[in-house]
Amino acid sequence: MSYETLLTESRGAVALVTLNRPKALNALNSTVMAELADALAGFGKDETVGAIVLTGCEKAFAAGADIKEMQGIDFVDAYLGDFIFGWEAIASVRKPMIAAVSGFALGGGCELAMMCDVIIASETAKFGQPEITLGVIPGMGGSQRLTRAIGKAKAMDLVLTGRMMDAAEAERAGLVSRIVPAERLMDEALEAAAKIAAFPRAAVLMAKEAVNRSFEATLSEGLRFERRLFHSLFATADQKEGMAAFIEKRKPEFSNR
Numbered sequence: 001m002s003y004e005t006l007l008t009e010s011r012g013a014v015a016l017v018t019l020n021r022p023k024a025l026n027a028l029n030s031t032v033m034a035e036l037a038d039a040l041a042g043f044g045k046d047e048t049v050g051a052i053v054l055t056g057c058e059k060a061f062a063a064g065a066d067i068k069e070m071q072g073i074d075f076v077d078a079y080l081g082d083f084i085f086g087w088e089a090i091a092s093v094r095k096p097m098i099a100a101v102s103g104f105a106l107g108g109g110c111e112l113a114m115m116c117d118v119i120i121a122s123e124t125a126k127f128g129q130p131e132i133t134l135g136v137i138p139g140m141g142g143s144q145r146l147t148r149a150i151g152k153a154k155a156m157d158l159v160l161t162g163r164m165m166d167a168a169e170a171e172r173a174g175l176v177s178r179i180v181p182a183e184r185l186m187d188e189a190l191e192a193a194a195k196i197a198a199f200p201r202a203a204v205l206m207a208k209e210a211v212n213r214s215f216e217a218t219l220s221e222g223l224r225f226e227r228r229l230f231h232s233l234f235a236t237a238d239q240k241e242g243m244a245a246f247i248e249k250r251k252p253e254f255s256n257r
Ligand SMILES: CC(C)(O)CC(=O)SCCNC(=O)CCNC(=O)[C@H](O)C(C)(C)COP(=O)(O)OP(=O)(O)OC[C@H]1O[C@@H](n2cnc3c(N)ncnc32)[C@H](O)[C@@H]1OP(=O)(O)O
Pocket: 023, 024, 025, 027, 028, 063, 064, 065, 066, 067, 068, 084, 104, 106, 107, 108, 109, 111, 130, 131, 134, 137, 138, 139, 140, 142
């Protein structure tokens, strides 16, 4: 499939999606978001794909929603059209997604990275929710996902001042999973995705579902949910294979069954 604003490719069991509007610092307009949702839905259905890496260009993962596109929208357009509603679809991709972030991840760009499961950042990465400087607030989950990721004190600081945090601060705060030298970013992200994609598919999807459930459920509900998923994996051939391989001191051969 070819897109106007994205590059997509499969590398073994890993799908790589690259935002491709570098001159606009990958500003997220409605075409980008529709194409991204389409590409991710396609990779979601593709049985050969076990994990997805989402990246941008060297200067920007994405500098937020496209301000030039948003500028002319009035309240009635925004409200009746439920502006950006469909963009949340990206967070419902079931396969693990790694955001490989170089440069700016601002506004919707930071929110897009937070819809992914793991954020691997180059030393050059800068994160922020600068919407307040434009007279609005985050609209794609920034006030909610950022607060859950880094806590109220830091989230308030970023959302109210619009300041950026560098990769080191973002890692200390718990937003970023790992920081790597700029030249290692794509290798690290693709290697991590390949590692995940090689594990039994059902266990991987359930692991993601279980961790995400912790954001929604009480501790006792979350623990029960986790235990039920854990129990269900004993019905898979891959659990038998994984445990037999350990005991027989050999590499497992998973079948995703
Ligand atoms: C999703 C919601 C609901 O949460 C809302 C949002 O995301 S609102 C958007 C939040 N993002 C921002 O406010 C960041 C805006 N960009 C910047 O502040 C700067 O571009 C920068 C600090 C990221 C980089 O600055 P600099 O290196 O000086 O590059 P520029 O010359 O400013 O940018 C190059 C080029 O890209 C265009 N650009 C950058 N960001 C956006 C954007 N968000 N929307 C549209 N276009 C953007 C910028 O206009 C330049 O293009 P030209 O004007 O030269 O054609």
